[in-house]
Amino acid sequence: MIEPGARMGQVVNCVEYADGQRVGDVDLPDVSDILEAKRPSRFVWIGLFEPSEELLREVQHEFGLHDLAVEDAHRAHQRPKLEEYGDAIFVVLRTAQRGENSAIAFGETHVFVGPGYGVSVRHGASVPYVEVRQRCESAPHLLKKGPGFVLYAIMDFVVDNYFPIVDDLEEDLEKLEEEIFGGNYRRETTERIYDLKRDLLGLKRAVSPLMEICNRLTRFDSQLIDAESRPYFRDVYDHVIRINEAVDNLRELLNGALEANLSLISVAQNEVTKKLAGWAAILAVPTMVAGIYGMNFEFMPELKWMAGYPMAMGLMASVCAILFWRFKKSGWL
Structure with a gap:
């Protein structure tokens, strides 16, 4: 067993909900009892941050998670994907955050969704999901849709956090273009362009697989994601398309800026x-x-x-x- 203090350092929160309303915090050992009750209107949502293998195994035991999905969640370094394990869904998302040195740091979020539960596991750079939980709890009429809505809320939050990063990259590119065509073309500018290209490549790898994931979720036929919830995933899909197009446009403009800089x-x-x-x-x-x-x-x-x-x-x-x-x-x- 894990010491309570050590567990709390990795368990961000573990809450039970009923009809979209917060019932209260739940101790991890009590989760299996709640799930065994199989109350249709109730589910448990637990958030973890860089959990140890021992904690993940305990979570697996309480929630009945698949071995392969738990192994992926522990090892991390996965590409964005969606996998089905029986009546459960496992989704991997790539998170992005702009650091102090303007470089993009990438992390991962793994989401397990099944009957009566939602489990989110964060690794590396990402914005805390406190805001996600607050938004969900402020809309009980949506949260009562169950764990499927939790998956949507997390995906929407991750994707929306790409927009300010893309805006920052556009501003950086505009500054580079002003330097280049203002006569201030240097070899250092070429290095900065390559840094931006590397960031865009990482963002492209994070965003592109989400189109297929969202497409599958909009056609998903299960109790986890009902017909009323699918339009929400289409909304995420639209955002992903916009970001993907913006990234492609930025990559083309960067290639042009690089060629112009080298030519000048x-x-x-x-x-x-x-x-x-x-x-x-x-x-x-x-x-x-x-x-x-x-x-x-x-x-x-x-x-x-x-x-x-x-x-x-x-x-x-x-x-x-x-x-x-x-x-x-x-x-x-």
Whole structure:
């Protein structure tokens, strides 16, 4: 058995509901007795945060959870999915939260839904589900639909928390575009673009599987999710579609920003190369003339002329001036 203090550190809350109304907190060892009573209007909703394997095994015993689902909930690192185990449903969701360094941290939420119970297990980064429970308890006419509505409420909360993250990513992209097309294109900008692409890829992996999950839930035919509850999952599906499209659009815009940044960096480097080449050509003229007259041959008539030196200097100056004018006119300098 788990020590009570250790258990409470991982059990966020365990509450019994009847006809959509909160009855009261329930001790974990008493859950099986409530479920065995099989009262149609009652169910138990327990929330766990990063539970130990021992606690999960105790929860499994009390709620009658499937071994494979419990193993997934303990190991975590699962892709979003929906699995059926007899008359129970097991759903894996990927949660997302923007950290202080602007990087997206991903976590997981595993939801078990069965006759008379709902179990939510959180791992890693996520917003606490206190708000979800409060929203459900403030709408008893909906909560009385049972554990199926709990599943909807959690999915809706997870998906809605994607929207502010997408908005933040859009703002980051707008700032990057202003930097790039404002002439402040740098290699560091390329690194930031790749960071955003990595965040978007993680968000895409979290969102894309939800479309199939929501589709299945809207067609689900069981007592857990009745015909009246299916429209709520269609609403979640609509939100998932919007987020998925926004992520795809952002990825395309990021690809364009990356190409533009690399192109502008290349153009800037070419401009520098052109200037260096232009000055190198100009400096090559006096170097060549000085080199010719510095060869120290015995028979070089120009060396004996009184006008030889002025002519050499004039030649160098005039050719350099002509080259400078031509390069300036062509935009090389």
